[in-house]
Amino acid sequence: MKKSALTILSLILMMSMFLAACGGGNNGGNNNTGATNTPSATPSESTEPSKAPDPVDLRVFSTFGGTDAAREAFQKALDDFTAANPHVKIENDVMSANDDGFRTKVNTDMTSGNEPDLLFYFVGADANEIISSGKVVALDEELAADPEWKNGFAPAALEFTKHTDGKTYAIPLTGFFEGLMVNKKIFADNGIELPTDWEKFKAAVSALKAKGIIPLSGPFDQSHYLIEHFVLAAAGAEGQKKGLKDGVDPNWEKGLAAMKEVYDLGAFPEDAATIDLGMAANYYSEGLAAMILEGSWAIGGFSDDVKANTTVLPFPAIPGGAGTGKDVVGGFGTGFYMSKAAYDDAAKKDATIALLKHLTSPEVIKNIATANGGTPAAAGVQPEGLAQAVLDGFAMVSEATSVNSPIDSKVTPETFNTIRANIQPVVTGKKTPAEALAEAKEIETAAK
Known part of the structure; x- marks a missing residue:
């Protein structure tokens, strides 16, 4: 049987699991830069102290709860982000994907004005409604604006999560078989x-x-x-x-x-x-x-x-x-979506994008993949200590x-x-x- 291009991409990705060098260790996270203080023009001038960022409350809805093997690794990723960004408070809202109410809750939240800022959800037909209703945003421009972040992903992973309209709404984390x-x-x-x-x-x-x-x-x-x-x-x-x-x-x-x-x-x-x-x-x-x-x-x-x-x-x-x-x-059947409400909220947008980049950085992807045995979406990342199965x-x-x-x-x-x-x-x-x-x-x- 002749293999499809998608299969070949998937096989390349799997081969990288065994053969890739550690070239994917780039930190695909934030490129946040603050203004640098330059010397005063005169001794009498003084620089004003930088203002602390305003508090931001974010809600992340995902399946990393209960008995999920990656529950602790995901919580640690959130804790690491808030430790580095103390002005951000994150509500970690979780529900098992095996619970039949999971899809109902997502669709209800996304259509009732209660959408999470970041949503970890399925790609494909499951996402049609939230995409067609405009409740989530395409992230292609954000990826293009940060080549380090984009190039940190295995190409097959990004290809797999593209929607039928050719746009990228979901940013992959780990794949599965x-x-x-x-x-x-x-x-x-x-x-x-x-x-x-x-x-x-x-x-x-x-x-x-x-x-x-x-x-x-x-x-x-x-x-x-x-x-x-x-x-x-x-x-x-x-x-x-x-x-x-x-x-x-x-x-x-x-x-x-x-x-x-x-x-x-x-x-x-x-x-x-x-x-x-x-x-x-x-x-x-x-x-x-x-x-x-x-x-x-x-x-x-x-x-x-x-x-x-x-x-x-x-x-x-x-x-x-x-x-x-x-x-x-197999493949990459889930990813992080950013709500349009968060994208359009000046007080939330930067913090939400920064959190998204952190959660899909090579280090976090490696930790999640090591915990759940998933295929890393990051190029050159190989999980450690995996069971023979x-x-x-x-x-x-x-x-x-x-x-x-x-x-x-x-x-x-x-x-x-x-x-x-x-x-x-x-x-x-x-x-x-x-x-x-x-x-x-x-x-x-x-x-x-």
Whole structure:
């Protein structure tokens, strides 16, 4: 399969993780300069003492809270900024991205005059409303005005977060990969082959179920990662990329049908209909499940034993579809947005931009990436002390035939929610994949 330019950019970025010299150590932060005091013209003249900056209150809304692996690193970045800028007070407003209320809160805040000064949020379809409504500003001019800051980013990272209009609204921090996380010890102890192709995957599901081990931990309601991987494994990169724009690709139906096939083999937890993503991750972290489809951010939350025994594999291609078996989900799916309200506020603008530059400086990016195992958006930055599972994930991406943003960045939130709501009916046989996707297509069409 011929790799796309985006894939090549992503691979270059991953190669830099292993091979780049420390050339990205430039401080991409502020270039704030104060006026210098020049000698008086006459002994009788005196310079006036510089006036302390007026106090500024800023609000940052992000997902770096609760059990997020980078919570402490992000808080430290905010504390470092306020220590250097004591006139700035920051409200660190956080909410888990796995909470279904996260998107609702963002959209409500952004449309009710309660927008945060800096918003850490998704790129792609999720951002359409806040961008089209003019609630956030394009930052291309700010990047162009500060070449040191702009050149501190990996080009692929900035390219990935560009909006469909070609403008940069979101400044990336770290990227991610998603994949099939496998507890190698459980497989070895039970004499089961690793699931490197579809037949081995099905055989593993059957064997694990027979031994009382949850084969694949995943919820039906918050089925984000199940949908992404089963569809990509069947539709391939081009089919997944189209979303539902040109109708329903038959290979999407194959993906959902394959989900039902492994459900019938006993793949999922018995309470998959009621658990959420957090509980699904707990099953894997506690060694009760042998596999999970998750993102790089989840690895830091696994127990030490499970983390040490985890590897990351691409989800196997589904027979009869267009997947290669090396198509992966990843890239840079989030970034910092600056609200137009802050940009237009003379009292806040400079402090907000300074904070944005600080939070996306190479040093902070390195600290966040080290904490959450993400791909640094900064050029030449290599996180330290990463678990082998994270390195396995990086290797998976470097060998991928395509690197794809998630499905929920290609369809409207309402469309994706419709697909999610239909996963349980599909796997239990109450709806066919065709019926479920037809409903989603209707929602997508109505939203256009």
